Amino acid sequence: MDIRQLTYFNEVAKFKSFTKASNVLHLSQPTLSKMVRSLEDELEMELIDRSSRQIELTEAGEIVYEQGQVILESLDHLSTHLYDLMNLKKGKIKIGIPPLIGFLFFPSIIKEFKTLYPDIHIQLNEYGANKVEEEVRDGMLDLGVVVLPMDEEQFDVVPFVSEKHMLFVHHSHPLADKASVEMNALHEEDFILFSEDFALHNKIIEECRKAGFYPKVAYESSQWDFIGEMIGQNLGISIFPQSISKKVDQEVVKSIPIVNPVVPWNLGIITKKGRYESFALREFKKMLHER
Numbered sequence: 001m002d003i004r005q006l007t008y009f010n011e012v013a014k015f016k017s018f019t020k021a022s023n024v025l026h027l028s029q030p031t032l033s034k035m036v037r038s039l040e041d042e043l044e045m046e047l048i049d050r051s052s053r054q055i056e057l058t059e060a061g062e063i064v065y066e067q068g069q070v071i072l073e074s075l076d077h078l079s080t081h082l083y084d085l086m087n088l089k090k091g092k093i094k095i096g097i098p099p100l101i102g103f104l105f106f107p108s109i110i111k112e113f114k115t116l117y118p119d120i121h122i123q124l125n126e127y128g129a130n131k132v133e134e135e136v137r138d139g140m141l142d143l144g145v146v147v148l149p150m151d152e153e154q155f156d157v158v159p160f161v162s163e164k165h166m167l168f169v170h171h172s173h174p175l176a177d178k179a180s181v182e183m184n185a186l187h188e189e190d191f192i193l194f195s196e197d198f199a200l201h202n203k204i205i206e207e208c209r210k211a212g213f214y215p216k217v218a219y220e221s222s223q224w225d226f227i228g229e230m231i232g233q234n235l236g237i238s239i240f241p242q243s244i245s246k247k248v249d250q251e252v253v254k255s256i257p258i259v260n261p262v263v264p265w266n267l268g269i270i271t272k273k274g275r276y277e278s279f280a281l282r283e284f285k286k287m288l289h290e291r
Helices: 003-015 018-025 029-043 058-087 099-116 129-137 201-208 222-230 242-246 279-291
Strands: 091-095 122-127 143-147 157-169 190-194 216-221 238-241 253-258 264-272
Touching: 003 029, 003 058, 018 029, 018 157, 029 058, 029 099, 058 242, 058 279, 091 279, 099 122, 099 201, 099 222, 099 238, 099 242, 099 279, 122 264, 122 279, 129 157, 129 201, 129 238, 143 201, 143 279, 157 222, 190 201, 190 222, 190 238, 201 238, 216 222, 222 238, 222 253, 238 242, 242 253, 264 279
Parallel strands: 091 122, 091 143, 190 216
Antiparallel strands: 143 264, 157 238, 157 253, 157 264
């Protein structure tokens, strides 16, 4: 067994698809299939059940996938340790951020960090917060920015941003001129929400339930600017962090504070507890904490 075989198999197991894994690995599907088959031949057991349309792991495959993740993460740690010894101000950081958080805060952060450390490469991966949490936990990302609270038994957590959510409505909406609005006043409104893999989706539903109703979801999207445009066409309302109010056309879309209760938006930086942190990652976390 070699590292390439294990890496290729783990990608297939992760996506449960040769097609998706081959795209990520930039390999032809026949080449990838041949490598996985050679691993099976070497171990003298089937790792993948190919009898159905979507591949499934056999019992042996589940074991190889689970242990393979540990092996590959250990090798990644070894490489990082050795790289740190030889290149103190070089390296790579793999960061996961929800698109909204990236848009609001990260252009200036990246510029500041690259000015200090031009030889450190930053790989940004835009996912919903739930996916970011999963990828950090699995060791696929060095750092993630997520909505708090977070399980501090699994992650090291550093607070990053704290502000409030606000209601966003079309300027002609009856609530547009209100000084503030309570959540229970929104029970008959059509909501436009982020997709389900975004933490804000669940947060809004949770707050509505606390206020005694389940929101009527008219549309969902993974793009905040598309949701903003939909509000601008008076197709529904939404709830966003306060910072978004600076990014919308305030002549068209109005933002109103939510009260009784105030709905907080607390962000944190998470890293996997016990994972080795490179020089590059330590410096990036330090800069975020000091902002």
